[in-house]
Amino acid sequence: MMDKAELEARLSAYVGTTTGPPVAAPDAVNEAMIRHWCEALGDRLPVYTDADTARQSVHGGIVAPPTMLQAWILRGFSMASPSDEDKDAQVEVGRLLAAAGYPSVVATNCEQEYLRYLRPGDRIFAETVFEAISGQKATALGTGYFIDTRTTFRDERGESVGWMTFRILRFKPNQVPQAASPAPSTSQKPRRLRPPLGHDNRWWWEGIEAGEIRIQRCKRCATLRHPPRPMCGTCQSIEWDWIVSQGAGSVYSHVVMHHPPVPGYDLPLCVALIELDEGTRLVANVIGCPPSQVRIGMRVQARIEPADDELRLPFFYPAAT
């Protein structure tokens, strides 16, 4: 198999070249195809199908829906099995990439501009140029190359009637989990991350288990502190106990989490910095109202509730007024 540098050199040689000679539409713009298109898409605009209405419109006669632009030059079923005689360089590029290990394709972007309405009898010709071929890109689908083409549509007088840019990704699909691998248990809902426990915080989480929001207090100078620390920053005492908060406070600041998703957390999720009436702050979720209704200064009241079958957390609810 050719190496990356050789592949990319061969790909870059295509940039700026045409994909082949101009393609002539097999049929002139015609009312039958316009009618089929409008039926298929449910487009009932009369200027496309009703000759009388169209004659009295600004168009003075039937016109084709602008979005049919590409339809006039599509080759139908023969596209599905390009033959070796096919001179379309897009097919060559596809084969080159498939041989280099990028067998899959997906269309990612398309833009069109319509310069005038097409009318029955117009004959359309299309010429396509490779505008750009990207370097190797890692995407959610897999690693591959983006190929940008630009097609110019002209009438029989050679005047441009519209253009289209099209981007495809030719890629090596990411490995998907094997069907044979054991399916993850669906019986257990993902759970929130557990707080790492150690000497300096275990007693606080034991308080939550006991239904208390504890606030560490210095035994010597009575300074309250949260999050807890092993020594008082005010008087350097290592003697401490705690008080139990009433759980009443107000929202000092808040965040609504939208991204990225993390198993165990239902998004959007309001995470707030609560200023307890005792004077310390702590981070916890505000629930009981939509996240969009949480405001700075809002009064809240804590309840200690299960987050799952094992973990209890303080949750703050809008305070009853």
Added chain:
Amino acid sequence: MNVQPLQDAAAIVGIGQTEFSKNSGRSELQLAAEAVRAALADAGIEPKEVDGLTTFTMDTNDEIEVARSVGIGDLTFFARTPYGGGAAIGVILHAAMAVASGVANCVVVYRAFNERSGRRYSTGVSEPLVTADAIHWSWYMPFGLLTPASWVAMYSQRYMHEYGCTGRDLAQVAVSTRKHAVHNPNAFFYGRALTVEEHQASRWIAEPLRLFDCCQESDGGCAQVIVPARRARAMKAKGALIRGVAQAAGRDQENMTSFYRPSISYLPEMDLVAKQTYAMAGLAPPDIGAAILYDAFTPVVLWQLESWGFCSRGEAKDFVRDGNLELGGALPCNTHGGQLSEAYIHGMNGVNEGVRLIRGTSVNQPKKNEHVLVTAGVGVPTSGMILGQL
């Protein structure tokens, strides 16, 4: 008389970097080695002349591994700086101290990671923790405050509430920065402009922060070569003189979650870095011609403008409205496109741009470049420096 032994004592004489990408396709060690090699080549210094190496504690590339890879010989100085992106100028401080004190004669600073294709920082602390500050994160993990964006968003909401700053003000930071990236071929957003409307239409990440308030995760490496100023003056490569440099942690500081201070609407640690740096350099805000302000997220630029005295507390939103961060504005800022639009290399791509500004070689070169400010990460103990003409 205030003695400042580090003032004008050292200079950055070489900068190097790899390409910035979403998938480097090689090891972090290789990225580090390539960045160091490039910086040495820029300085015109042989690897065997290097006797000091320093990086972030978060970097996975051991000094001795980098030394072996690049062919650097004996080392007489190595050190690490903690606290994520807050280390970006801390490493420069350590290198400057080493060469100013004679502990080393030539120190290379480096930072390299596969932060997009490898371990992504947006996973925050949702992965199993192995660090000593696990207890610290216990106060946030069960509640879903897991990511850098979420921690910055908590300060942002309060700041915006107190000063009437809006999402459109944040957009000004993103848009001005993007204007610079449009001209920078190394930038992820080269050739791709951004409008306020596009910013406002982008999806929420951690409200009040939207997608375009956040930098992009990146693979890449950067390095700088630091030597004594007297040696730099004799060298062919144009050096950037380190006029002032400092690092600081503030009172009641936490790693990204200093939510328990009387006010969370400013950065006490960055105020302290600014005070120290200005004092060392003997300079003041009007002396600064251009700035590289660490911009992992848009609001942190506003807070730094206030910390460094370019506007008063709470007035950064007005300062950024009038195009002041763009070329021709009062303070051309993040001329490489910043971490928002060039790449996020933990602030070290900003150090390289700071040197380019002094040399006059930025793709968006402002006229006034006598002094250039470069800062490090926000929300953590941090650092900053003022570069000047050698």
